[in-house]
Amino acid sequence: MSQSPLSDSSEELVHADHHRLRVLRVREGRIEAAELNDCVAEETPIALEYNGISHATMLATPSDLEDFALGFSLTEGIVDGVSDVRGMDLRQECNGIVVELEISSACAARLRERRRAMAGRTGCGLCGVETLCEVLRPVPAVAGGQTVRIGAVLQAMRGMRARQSLHDITGATHAAGWADGHGKVALVREDVGRHNALDKLVGALARAGLNATPGMMLVSSRASFEMVQKAAMAGVGVLAAVSAPTALAVSVAQRANVALLGFLRQDDATIYTHPERILP
Template sequence: MRLSTPDLDEAFDRADHARAQVVRVRAARIDATEQEDCLAEEVPIALEYNGISHATMLATPADLEDFALGFSLTEGIVDGVSDIRGMDLRHECAGIVVALEISSACAMRLRERRRAMAGRTGCGLCGVETLPEVLRPVPAVADGPAVPIGAVLQAMRDMRARQVLHDLTGATHAAGWADAQGRVALVREDVGRHNALDKLIGALARGGQDASAGMTLVSSRASFEMVQKTAMAGVGILAAVSAPTALAVRVALQTNLTLLGFLRDADAAIYTHPQRMLA
């Protein structure tokens, strides 16, 4: 297979996919004629706060400002958009560094958090050093108006129709936000489902959108991190294409979040707080 990628800096500036020549297999028969295919890009993205490296993840190099802001909010590093004083992107070592300047109060809190973790035995969970950091307390979301189940199902169908990068590559997840009537306002895509959700939450925050007035949709399973991030954004409904985990359901119960799974056509399963759903 031959992979055609533009100049590295040019690729990182915008390209979320690359083109490749592939040989197809149809009905167990090999077609010797090469055809063009699209592949989702995946590059190291390092987040740096006030000059100190914090985390590095593999992500699709698009909407990185949304990603950095959403990650900062859902991880509790900052409390709001106003805590971000500046943001710069630079290319280093075949990756991208997102350098954020945050308020002194948030920077001090982050330093104390890192200092508290120093010297403890790592639990090996997704690079987080301690179990309390993984299962950190998340405020409960506020009660909101009930939403017709039909609006949730329609929103999921509409989000699927807007997954442009997935249609090109077949390799990305999406996260979307829709209002209480099921009208999809924002969609973000990434190779990682958590990254897609962080990008969505960052986009909502940057746009000044009242996230609590609608629902979050994800094209993946609902892990507990997805529930945590949704609750941190103040959204009371999370709908997933696939199944939730048991821990995700427990966290949803604790945070007053309505969790739906297995949204397929006209079907769904409501796991927590069904009072938010109208027939």
């Protein structure tokens, strides 16, 4: 493996994140006569391999794939830190892209054991219960009790929306952003999948060395429990969503010491957990 996830490489496969085509518009119930140019977001199978073993395949927008692979590895607990990823290569295959990661021996052994445990219980009578335990895995509580002003959170959400360039031309992608405690947006990542966008953001934070810096995460979607889990695994204690959280997301956020906000629209928001950390 020749490429490091900590540095960009000119040899990285470059794929368009959107596709242009001709369409017909319908206005007021009538089909317009002339075709127009339009853009649709790309959705590509992305396979992740760890030390030569295939682990997961997802449909994602084929941009920022090194961020995506690193972020997924961190939020899923496959690796503990950036240094556990020794190399990364991208390979075109069939109709998708394979991301080959070389991880430390300790992390690889842990992943193999995890895969064996999952395979061993698929035929048992209690496999559904045990699978739920795997999905709802405990996540470490975010250290500290960072406080932010509600004005900074609202400002950050507006700042992220202004940087959703792929959404602006396709209308089909979610975004995840990171802002400092003053509401200044530093990073935004987009993808057709909301989980993928957040994984890309986590990877970008780690590669930029910002994962230990106090700040907040923003998502242009609802806040499911997986989104809260990923924020907590990244050590970010404030998560703000455009839409609503689920009951499970609120429960996980409370336990993980994540201040969770939803329905961020214009100057409005709803605070669901740890309201003492959201200041006027």
